Amino acid sequence: MKFLIFYLKQATNLKIRIVKNPKELNGTKRYLAENLLTSNECNSLIYIAHLFGLVGDGYANNTSPHTRNELFGGITLSRLTFLVNLGLIDVKYLKIIVNVATKAKADIESYFNVTNLYFSYTHLVCRSAIPGLQDERNDLSHSVHADNCNLYPNGTCIRAFPSYTSREYSAIIYLNSDITGGDFIFVADQKGRDVQSSIKPECGRMVAFSSGFENLHAVKAVTEGTRCAIAVWFTFDPTEAEDYEYIYNLIRNDS
Ligand SMILES: O=C(O)CCC(=O)C(=O)O
Numbered sequence: 051m052k053f054l055i056f057y058l059k060q061a062t063n064l065k066i067r068i069v070k071n072p073k074e075l076n077g078t079k080r081y082l083a084e085n086l087l088t089s090n091e092c093n094s095l096i097y098i099a100h101l102f103g104l105v106g107d108g109y110a111n112n113t114s115p116h117t118r119n120e121l122f123g124g125i126t127l128s129r130l131t132f133l134v135n136l137g138l139i140d141v142k143y144l145k146i147i148v149n150v151a152t153k154a155k156a157d158i159e160s161y162f163n164v165t166n167l168y169f170s171y172t173h174l175v176c177r178s179a180i181p182g183l184q185d186e187r188n189d190l191s192h193s194v195h196a197d198n199c200n201l202y203p204n205g206t207c208i209r210a211f212p213s214y215t216s217r218e219y220s221a222i223i224y225l226n227s228d229i230t231g232g233d234f235i236f237v238a239d240q241k242g243r244d245v246q247s248s249i250k251p252e253c254g255r256m257v258a259f260s261s262g263f264e265n266l267h268a269v270k271a272v273t274e275g276t277r278c279a280i281a282v283w284f285t286f287d288p289t290e291a292e293d294y295e296y297i298y299n300l301i302r303n304d305s
């Protein structure tokens with residue numbers, strides 16, 4: 051038993067490993083890392099997403115914001131905090147998300163040599179293939195886009211509303227691989243034909259990148275199963291920051 055506890059403690063402090071640099075991913079300001087989460091942590095978050103995830107949460111209640119062949123749902127950090135405060139979810143699940151988001155922030159600051167990033171949005175999100183709607187699919191799960199600008203057919207990307215203009219860096223940390231499809235791709239064109247690199251979701255794997263036009267990306271169709279991830283965006287603008295201080299206090303008071 052003692053050994054098991056020791057092992058679990060060790061496991062949650064896995065050292066992040068950078069496995070691909072921008073060159074290996076065929077672009078700039080992007081990298082791939084492993085070991086952000088243990089398999090226990092991934093399973094815990096998938097459990098919470100299944101139990102409490104709302105279809106459309108985090109997408110202004112739109113159940114299929116990107117493709118009608120999949121259902122999107124999840125839990126935003128603010129709703130999770132609300133449910134913890136109500137006593138409906140154990141604070142340990144909130145801790146896992148806050149820990150991984152905090153690790154991702156530190157890793158991104160160190161990799162890109164920047165300081166003073168703030169969390170701007172944290173979201174546990176799953177996308178599920180809708181059975182019966184998968185035959186001859188040739189759409190993407192998430193079409194080609196940049197995270198902080200609006201991409202236009204003439205190839206320009208304008209940093210203006212309705213895109214999230216304050217986002218500077220993006221991190222997607224994957225929770226599972228038991229799906230068909232769902233690869234994340236960096237692309238050089240709007241149609242997503244010129245793929246620069248592609249990443250298979252896997253528990254604890256993180257793709258991190260600057261949120262601008264230099265990092266056009268998309269998600270390939272998920273044709274079987276449910277693909278879950280934690281998406282975190284970072285900003286330099288404190289007025290756009292999520293209230294992590296409140297959440298840190300909530301966690302601290304619990305332990
Ligand atoms: O889930 C992913 O792999 C990427 C999602 C994404 O690009 C986004 O939400 O902006």
Ligand SMILES: [Fe+2]
Binds near residue numbers: 195196197267
């Ligand atoms: Fe994105």
